Amino acid sequence: MRAFHLLTGAEAPALLDLPVPAPAEHQILLHIAACGLNFADLLMIEGRYQDTPDRPFTLGMEVAGTVAALGAGVTHLAVGDRVAVFGGSGGLAEWGTFDAARAVPLPDSMTEETAAGFQIAYGTSHLALDHRARLCPGETLLVLGAAGGVGLTAVEIGKLMGARVVACARGADRLEAARAAGADHLIDAATQDIRTEMKALGGADVVYDPVGGDQFEAAFRACRPEARILTIGFASGSVPQIKANHLLVKNMTVMGLYWGGYLGFRPEVLTRSLATLFDWHAAGRLRPHVSHVLPLERAAEGLDLLRRRAATGKVVIRI
Template identity: 45%
Template sequence: MKALLCVEHGPPETLVVREVPTPEPGKGEVRIRVAAAGVNFPDVLIIQNLYQFKPPLPFSPGGEAAGVVDAVGEGVTHLKPGDRVLAMTGTGAFAEYLIAEAAQAVPLPDAMPLDVAAGFTMTYATSHHALKQRANLQPGETLLVLGAAGGVGLAAVELGKVMGARVVAAASSEEKLALCREYGADETINYSTEDLRAGIKRTCGAGPDVIYDPVGDTFAEPAFRSIGWNGRYLVVGFAGGEIPKLPLNLALIKGASIVGVFWGAFTTREAKLHAANMAELIRWLAEGKLHPHMSRRFSLDDGAQAIRWMMDRKAMGKVLVEM
């Protein structure tokens, strides 16, 4: 089979496309013929050895995919060849075939196309968990989303609206903010042209109740300084580069909470709650409440460019690698 491989750590340009043996599923595993894989920010980090998980070289990046089961290992009873599934594997998805633990492969409803499924879980399930369990977002509250046109950001904008919040989207260009408005944002802040604190003051009155931050870096402190009374600041990621340090007196003054979000750990530590979340998301998708946005599709041969696209801050919503 063909796979995009990280043979040495480095930028996307160091990735290579190679023929490798098609893997065989072991006990409790399934092999999936991949239709499409979602690109996520951890792919940017993992190929540079900057991610918390460090797979041995060589490995294929790509943490989520959808496709059709084509072989099952010993002991697998709930899946069979021909079943359409999505799988979250952390790595290995930028390849024609992917091995997944059977428990990681989730059968798809007929109505869910494979390309939608390939890019749905990481972004929507992270933002749903963040807003629902971590922030306890309530109807009528104001939600500020930073990096709002990115993968998790745009999902947070859309989910915030579904959950009844007033949503303020902050991003770096008018094109990105126009997309956020299409996804329901009530107000926008272009933090390339407007001071972030001034923008928050203009759009959020006494301050946002919840701040969703997948960017970190220089955005975190001004955003946290502007949070409302009893606010919840969601620490989602550091796409901006630096992990910020926050003065804790700001939490005291606002009665505010800094709340960590680690969706991957949540899926195993609170598996039942995660399953209930996924059921709710898939129901909302089927009801037409959610509209996953695919902004670019790359072939497997151009998979490295897909990661470069995200790294260069060009991605809006989801970027896919299609086999």
């Protein structure tokens, strides 16, 4: 089978021919139809992600496809079932083995290409806004990086939850994607001052930040008393330092959200969240945005789109 693989040295990932794996106990063999790309894939290549596997390994965190074989002990799935899986790695290949407990059956309304980019982006935003920040109707939500893979879902989910959504992104095209996802107000990070614009809107109750760096600092200074700031990631490459005395004065809270971490300590929270999201999709309340669908031989090009922040929504590799 073909697989986009990282070898043991410092080489860039390459498309290699590898043996098709066999499922171990409690695993499934998946005939992979599509794999969603994530910023974390770039961090894995650099060895900077918190859950980077030991080399060699195949990239690709989230996939969708058809169950081709069952390992011993798997009784809740059948050969031929369409499922999505958050595997953490192994998705950029024609076949893969994954923990059966992580496989989520797909509704008839969802294509594999949509499903491959659905779990992490929508799951992160829903868990962050609902479970962590407890976003309430009528509150003002500021979404940084609002045209990216997770940012765009935060705009959409925040609007569904009844918030006034302010989307911050760079450039008219990216802001238009955020507006189409439901944003009430737009801030161009390339030409406008985030703090000034947010102050004019009365400040933020919740900040959703996958960017970090200077944008975090500006958003922090534009928060209302009792605001909650969600740190989702650091796409800017800069991890901000938080002044605890400012948290004290404004009674603010800064909280982290690592979606995959819930699999290890409270998987039921993640499972409930995904069930809600799949129900919303089946009811037509979510409109996933996939900006690029590329074949496996162009996986490196897809990752470069993320690196350059040239995509809106998700980049998906069709296997």
